[in-house]
Amino acid sequence: MKFFKYLLFSIAILTGMSSCKKDSENLWKVDVKNPVEKVELVDISKEFYDPNVPLESFTQKYPFFQGTVPNEDFADRRKDPEEIKVYNEAISKIDLKKLNIELASLFSHIKNYFPDFTEPTVFIYSSALQGAADPIFYHAKENMLFIDLTGFMGENNPNYKGMEQYFQKSMNPKNILPKVSLILAEYFITPTGDSQKFIDQIVYYGKLMTLQDAFLPQEPKALKMNYTPEQYEWAKANEANVWNFFVENNLVFSDDQRLNERFINPAPFSKFYTEIDNESSPQIGIFSGWQICKKFYQEKPETKLADFLKMSAQEIFNQSNYKPKN
Structure with a gap:
């Protein structure tokens, strides 16, 4: 045969x-009761690259963002023109109002089936392409969801040069919602x-x-x-x-x-x-x-x-x- x-x-x-x-x-087409009206969407990198925000204030507000980067290097990265350029391009690809509406709908549907689910605070940021291949992660204990915008700059984006083409096929803004949904789905199985x-x-x-x-x-x-x-x-x-x-x-x-x-x-x-x-x-x-x-x-x-x-x-x-x- x-x-x-x-x-x-x-x-x-x-x-x-x-x-x-x-x-x-x-x-699965259901009428959701008590839908989530709005998601708390926080752009960490907007503050990170803002010279008017003191570094000390930033690190106190987002203590988890620095990781193991030394203070001196962390301060230098805030002024790195290439990093700033990548962030500006990445954020320009995203309709934040639309994303907020889509995430609110997603969280509403999850709560419909799992009433104990509490919608997380959503942090968007730029990893300067370092995490572009794995751009979503969820900390259930702290109820924080992170979205690396550099993972959704569009297939064949010049910044993705050298990255496997099959990875790039799902690195478009329209892929954010299903990738977030999949990460959250893993939590229930x-x-x-x-x-x-x-x-x-x-x-x-x-x-x-x-x-x-x-x-x-x-x-x-x-x-x-x-x-x-x-x-x-x-x-x-x-x-x-x-x-x-x-x-x-x-x-x-x-x-x-x-x-x-x-x-x-x-x-x-x-x-x-x-x-x-x-x-x-x-x-x-x-x-x-x-x-x-x-x-x-x-x-x-x-x-x-x-x-x-x-x-x-x-x-x-x-x-x-x-x-x-x-």
């Missing part, structure tokens, strides 16, 4: 077919230590993507995966072919940890070790796990999200009856 036989069709035809299909009922099989891994990530659907019901599906529209269309068009490959090669219940590198970890493409690799979408294992979880909710739409997150991968897979067809 030839793998990916349907790639003979043009992408235009596949896109047209996909657009004609009706999406299944979106369980605790992977079990004995989850070594491939099915355990992909369903774990499928749970994360299900939270993406719940937290961002209006967000384009491609952005939730850090995909381009073309990568998402490829994944949808080849969903059954990919799953058949996993089944026919006995990968679904395999404990081969190399499968993570091939189908889960960030990369320019997935690694089937066939002639089609260069055309494939990356992290296709995550996409497959997402589809398993979607199918589960088609079968069990009454399942509460908190209960779903506690279920094992085997339970979810068995109850999903996942058997995609071309």
Whole structure:
């Protein structure tokens, strides 16, 4: 059986077919009660590069920002013209009013499913590109969320010279919200230590993507995966072919940890070790796990999200009856 036989069709035809299909009922489009009205959004770097703000005052206000940088170097960095230039460009790419509205909506949806969640203070800043490849982190204990704006200056930005192109595809301002959502989603799922099989891994990530659907019901599906529209269309068009490959090669219940590198970890493409690799979408294992979880909710739409997150991968897979067809 030839793998990916349907790639003979043009992408235009596949896109047209996909657009004609009706999406299944979106369980996650809900009316949120008591929505968050406004997010506390703090621009740390605006004060850092402001010569009118005394360094002592700044360090007292943001004691966590200096890290291990010596006082003398820290003072010099405030006057570094290249750092200031990068910050000014990065902040110019962001519509802060729009971002505030989007984050408020995100936090509202999270609170809808997890009432104990308290919206964090959001700090935006410039790392002078040092943290651009990993621009979001969340300190749950202190309830602080950090967004490095230099991670969202736009694909092919001259400042990203030398960075892998596949990383740059998700370094646009529109990627901020889904990346924030994903970081927060990780907080609600605790992977079990004995989850070594491939099915355990992909369903774990499928749970994360299900939270993406719940937290961002209006967000384009491609952005939730850090995909381009073309990568998402490829994944949808080849969903059954990919799953058949996993089944026919006995990968679904395999404990081969190399499968993570091939189908889960960030990369320019997935690694089937066939002639089609260069055309494939990356992290296709995550996409497959997402589809398993979607199918589960088609079968069990009454399942509460908190209960779903506690279920094992085997339970979810068995109850999903996942058997995609071309």
